Amino acid sequence: MPLIGTAGHVDHGKSTLIERITGRDPDRWEEEKRRGLTIDLGFAWTRLPSGTEVSFVDVPGHERYLKNMLAGIEAIDVALFVVAADEGWMPQSEEHLAVLDLLEVGAGVVALTKIDSVETDLIELASLEIDEKLAGTTLEKAFVVPVSAKTGAGIDRLLGALDDLVAHVPGASLARPRMWVDRSFTASGAGTIVTGTLLDGHLEVGEVVEIYPSGHQARIRGAQSHELSTERSEPGRRVALNLASIDRKDVGRGDMVGRPGDWESSDRIAVSLRSARYVEELDRRGAYQFHIGSAVEQAQIVGLDGQVAVLRLSGPLPMKVGDRYILRDTGRKLVVGGGRVLDPLPPNTARALRNAREIDPEADPAEVAATLLGQRGIESIDRLLRHTGGEPPDVESAGEWRLDSSTIERLETRAAELVQKEHADRPLRTGLPLATLAVRLGVAPEVVEMIVDRSPNLERVGPDVSIEGREVEIPRESIDEWERVKAVLEKRLATPTVAELEVDPELLHLLVRRGDLVRISQDLVYLPSQMRAIEEILRSLPEGFTVSDFRDAADLSRKYAVPILEWTDRESITIRSGDHRRVR
Numbered sequence: 001m002p003l004i005g006t007a008g009h010v011d012h013g014k015s016t017l018i019e020r021i022t023g024r025d026p027d028r029w030e031e032e033k034r035r036g037l038t039i040d041l042g043f044a045w046t047r048l049p050s051g052t053e054v055s056f057v058d059v060p061g062h063e064r065y066l067k068n069m070l071a072g073i074e075a076i077d078v079a080l081f082v083v084a085a086d087e088g089w090m091p092q093s094e095e096h097l098a099v100l101d102l103l104e105v106g107a108g109v110v111a112l113t114k115i116d117s118v119e120t121d122l123i124e125l126a127s128l129e130i131d132e133k134l135a136g137t138t139l140e141k142a143f144v145v146p147v148s149a150k151t152g153a154g155i156d157r158l159l160g161a162l163d164d165l166v167a168h169v170p171g172a173s174l175a176r177p178r179m180w181v182d183r184s185f186t187a188s189g190a191g192t193i194v195t196g197t198l199l200d201g202h203l204e205v206g207e208v209v210e211i212y213p214s215g216h217q218a219r220i221r222g223a224q225s226h227e228l229s230t231e232r233s234e235p236g237r238r239v240a241l242n243l244a245s246i247d248r249k250d251v252g253r254g255d256m257v258g259r260p261g262d263w264e265s266s267d268r269i270a271v272s273l274r275s276a277r278y279v280e281e282l283d284r285r286g287a288y289q290f291h292i293g294s295a296v297e298q299a300q301i302v303g304l305d306g307q308v309a310v311l312r313l314s315g316p317l318p319m320k321v322g323d324r325y326i327l328r329d330t331g332r333k334l335v336v337g338g339g340r341v342l343d344p345l346p347p348n349t350a351r352a353l354r355n356a357r358e359i360d361p362e363a364d365p366a367e368v369a370a371t372l373l374g375q376r377g378i379e380s381i382d383r384l385l386r387h388t389g390g391e392p393p394d395v396e397s398a399g400e401w402r403l404d405s406s407t408i409e410r411l412e413t414r415a416a417e418l419v420q421k422e423h424a425d426r427p428l429r430t431g432l433p434l435a436t437l438a439v440r441l442g443v444a445p446e447v448v449e450m451i452v453d454r455s456p457n458l459e460r461v462g463p464d465v466s467i468e469g470r471e472v473e474i475p476r477e478s479i480d481e482w483e484r485v486k487a488v489l490e491k492r493l494a495t496p497t498v499a500e501l502e503v504d505p506e507l508l509h510l511l512v513r514r515g516d517l518v519r520i521s522q523d524l525v526y527l528p529s530q531m532r533a534i535e536e537i538l539r540s541l542p543e544g545f546t547v548s549d550f551r552d553a554a555d556l557s558r559k560y561a562v563p564i565l566e567w568t569d570r571e572s573i574t575i576r577s578g579d580h581r582r583v584r
Helices: 014-022 030-035 063-073 091-102 120-134 155-166 349-356 365-376 381-388 405-425 434-441 445-454 476-490 505-514 528-540 547-554 558-570
Strands: 003-008 042-047 053-058 078-084 108-113 143-146 178-187 191-200 208-212 216-225 238-244 256-258 265-272 288-292 295-305 308-318 324-329 334-343 378-380 396-398 401-403 458-461 464-467 574-577 580-583
Touching: 003 014, 003 091, 014 042, 014 053, 014 078, 014 108, 014 155, 078 091, 078 155, 091 120, 091 324, 091 334, 108 120, 108 155, 120 143, 143 155, 178 238, 256 308, 265 349, 288 308, 295 349, 308 349, 334 349, 365 378, 365 381, 378 381, 381 401, 396 445, 401 405, 401 445, 405 434, 405 445, 405 458, 405 464, 434 445, 434 464, 445 458, 476 505, 476 528, 528 547, 528 558, 547 558, 558 574
Parallel strands: 003 053, 003 078, 078 108, 108 143
Antiparallel strands: 042 053, 178 191, 178 256, 191 238, 208 216, 208 256, 216 238, 265 308, 265 334, 288 295, 288 324, 295 308, 324 334, 378 401, 396 401, 458 464, 574 580
């Protein structure tokens, strides 16, 4: 459903015009009705002559309530810009136009209101002035329609112009749903209610949603759109959600409702940044507010290069590439710039500014994801989806990770260097443990597995990674030591401990890896022939034997019997039940 948003100077007749068109007064608050001044966002809806149902968001025109205006204007599809014929173009007219221009709202019509109170020649002069003011903005082709909400003059023509514009509004995305909250309150007997415009996707009664950025979760107990209950909320519609399992204080304006895990919040972003046309240059030292959806955070420009910038926010917000935002100078209380989010999780500032120029926020999500992956080298598919809504095509995968080709080559080269160094430092080792290699490369183990599988120079040897075809032999200087150890072990099953054998740890490691020794515990090693003898002893024992039975049969103390049987249990040679065992 198309969303039409008003804009324009205070007291130029926005709310009155909406009431004339829809039959509904968008001013909700008693103070608004008493003062005749829109303070907060107002909402109404109707069907245009074509039968198309549309929503209206009525924003305040007074400069003191610009923050409220910004909370409702980002989601609009068509602008209904209002200028009063008796006053003409005013300061807030200029600032509201700047907002629409910076948000790239290109579909709009100008309602020249209160024509019943002025002469015809003044209407013509006001129309010419409006055309001049719109020149060079996204609304420069907007029609100016003189109207009177009081008499109804020009209303039919205005509705026709709106009908033509909404007919060309592209359909909402059916991807990840999200709704910026612009109101939250507690209804008697219902609990917490939040309202907003569902920008994308669908939300259904009964499903669990997450409140971003806080992470609180809630269940949709009920939903309404245009005062009618609905089981499934459609994209582009004004929606009221009744949320269960969440307190009113845990959700409010500036929060976003979406599905759990679909979004990631960030307080540092790379953006395109365009100045409002009445601003000569943005100062990095300025104090700014960052507006996106219904949210607002303090912002600092930490990097600026032409029309790209890196911003640091006072709090994290859920964003994706392409999201539009507005920057407001808190000192001057003036909208000074805006643009699009280019990277919700940028690298260091200098690199972020370079990378940002490569990102096209209007490109297909898959193409944007491919660009981000090329810049990051390696990234999880979940994060790419959260940041772009798309998955890069034709790239290498390793579990949840996606890698570009240059990163694979770099990792393979570095992995080979690390394995070669391990061989040089520990020549008796089979290789570098895969888990250790993953830590040193700074990647997940599944990425290392993929790198090794692809590499013609590396291979897996058990839990280790080795240079392809490398054979580890006992060095000549260690042969005598191995023969000594073997001779000592062959004498009896009550063997010396590892410490008592006084064997080189690297040689011991190699002998265990080669199968020349069996390590049954931290302190004990045996020859394979000794383990076969032990297994024969076990097979000679009756079913249900105890540690004492084995100890006596093998002529060993508990110091040896217990670790031997624990090893045979682990190797499934024996099966233990309480204090009794049997041979499998």
